[in-house]
Amino acid sequence: MTGHPLASEWDLDPACVYLNHGSFGPSPRPVREAREAWSRRLERQPMRHFCREMEIELDRAGEVLAGLLHTQPDRLVLLDNATFAMNVVAASTPLKPGDEVLLTDHEYGAVRNIWQARCRAAGARTASVSLPFPPRPTETTAAIAAALKPETKLLVVSHVTSATACVLPLREICQAARQRSVPVCVDGPHALAMLDLQLDSLGCDYYCGSGHKWLCGPFGSGFLWVHPRRRDAIQTPIVSWGGSIAGRPASWKDSLQWLGTRDPAPLLALADAVRFFTPDVLAEYRRWSHALISAARQRLLQIPDVTPFCTPAETDFVSMAAVELPQTAGWKPGYHGHPDSLQIQLRDRHGIEVLTGSWSGRRFLRLSAHLYNTPQQLELCTAAVAEILQQERRDR
Numbered sequence: 266m267t268g269h270p271l272a273s274e275w276d277l278d279p280a281c282v283y284l285n286h287g288s289f290g291p292s293p294r295p296v297r298e299a300r301e302a303w304s305r306r307l308e309r310q311p312m313r314h315f316c317r318e319m320e321i322e323l324d325r326a327g328e329v330l331a332g333l334l335h336t337q338p339d340r341l342v343l344l345d346n347a348t349f350a351m352n353v354v355a356a357s358t359p360l361k362p363g364d365e366v367l368l369t370d371h372e373y374g375a376v377r378n379i380w381q382a383r384c385r386a387a388g389a390r391t392a393s394v395s396l397p398f399p400p401r402p403t404e405t406t407a408a409i410a411a412a413l414k415p416e417t418k419l420l421v422v423s424h425v426t427s428a429t430a431c432v433l434p435l436r437e438i439c440q441a442a443r444q445r446s447v448p449v450c451v452d453g454p455h456a457l458a459m460l461d462l463q464l465d466s467l468g469c470d471y472y473c474g475s476g477h478k479w480l481c482g483p484f485g486s487g488f489l490w491v492h493p494r495r496r497d498a499i500q501t502p503i504v505s506w507g508g509s510i511a512g513r514p515a516s517w518k519d520s521l522q523w524l525g526t527r528d529p530a531p532l533l534a535l536a537d538a539v540r541f542f543t544p545d546v547l548a549e550y551r552r553w554s555h556a557l558i559s560a561a562r563q564r565l566l567q568i569p570d571v572t573p574f575c576t577p578a579e580t581d582f583v584s585m586a587a588v589e590l591p592q593t594a595g596w597k598p599g600y601h602g603h604p605d606s607l608q609i610q611l612r613d614r615h616g617i618e619v620l621t622g623s624w625s626g627r628r629f630l631r632l633s634a635h636l637y638n639t640p641q642q643l644e645l646c647t648a649a650v651a652e653i654l655q656q657e658r659r660d661r
């Protein structure tokens with residue numbers, strides 16, 4: 266079986282088997298070309314681009330994205346990434362001593378850092394709710410609902426978790442939080458394109474997204490969705506001029522759209538990523554990558570002591586899945602910037618890029634696939650993992 270016909274739209278290094286789209290998702294040709302065209306246009310006449318057309322074009326790109334997200338464009342602002350969007354929410358959340366921000370134990374490390382810093386500055390605190398293992402929907406919602414207290418001022422929860430790669434029951438979680446009058450901020454970079462998003466009916470207050478994961482937008486493209494009931498409180502963590510550079514009527518987005526001089530090309534070309542993913546291409550990406558990841562996961566689960574981790578069934582994931590690995594004698598928990606020896610060996614001996622790490626003291630391997638990956642690449646990877654783990658068993 267060969268690759269997908271759309272694979273030729275990507276320009277990946279043939280020396281590498283790239284199975285980490287979940288961390289950094291490269292763009293297909295039309296998206297790269299659109300980003301380059303916007304940058305060229307800026308270079309030809311900077312005053313025209315920055316002062317007259319940028320805001321209009323950002324609005325146009327936002328409208329295209331709003332269609333995919335099933336929301337109204339005036340609820341969306343385009344920002345560099347989900348990290349920046351989360352920082353905006355942190356700057357916009359009033360907190361005082363004694364208040365609490367609740368996160369789950371599956372939240373992304375950088376997100377945890379953002380809220381710890383914000384809470385420290387306000388004399389408030391973060392709390393972490395441990396979800397059931399594995400996080401089945403009903404029990405997950407119940408665990409979060411039980412952890413919401415009168416002092417909880419915000420719930421921060423992933424739509425699709427990072428290390429554990431599971432889809433959380435967002436609609437039910439938002440409903441439980443609203444019943445207790447707790448606003449919800451969703452950390453959603455993996456959900457864009459992976460899932461059908463209906464932001465206006467999800468029930469959250471904020472949704473932070475990145476375009477450079479499954480939607481294959483340019484690196485440095487993301488968004489913040491804000492419910493109108495929160496709009497007036499929006500504050501910027503990067504203070505600049507604040508108003509509209511083109512002199513149009515004021516909008517809640519103004520302080521977030523001019524952050525000093527920077528090339529808006531990635532944000533403008535995000536619209537081209539949405540256009541690339543027609544409904545057929547979107548369905549094809551999900552079908553193709555799910556088949557690849559399911560087969561690879563099956564193969565990994567045949568290796569002694571490799572277990573399903575947080576996604577026990579094939580229906581629990583789309584294009585990214587993690588499995589739990591046996592721990593070696595000298596294994597130390599590490600994650601960001603401290604790759605596991607398995608990740609290093611896959612990269613250095615086999616030319617394969619994956620994500621490994623630790624979550625809650627457990628050792629995991631996460632595989633991602635997109636339209637440019639082939640069944641043979643996944644087979645190569647699982648065979649290499651089997652060989653490395655066998656060597657680890659011998660060394661134990």
Ligand SMILES: Cc1ncc(COP(=O)(O)O)c(C=O)c1O
Pocket residue numbers: 287288346347348349373375376423425426427452453454455475487
């Ligand atoms: C769950 C989750 N949240 C937030 C982020 C941060 O995304 P970005 O680096 O695009 O801001 C990531 C990145 O991998 C993530 O997996």
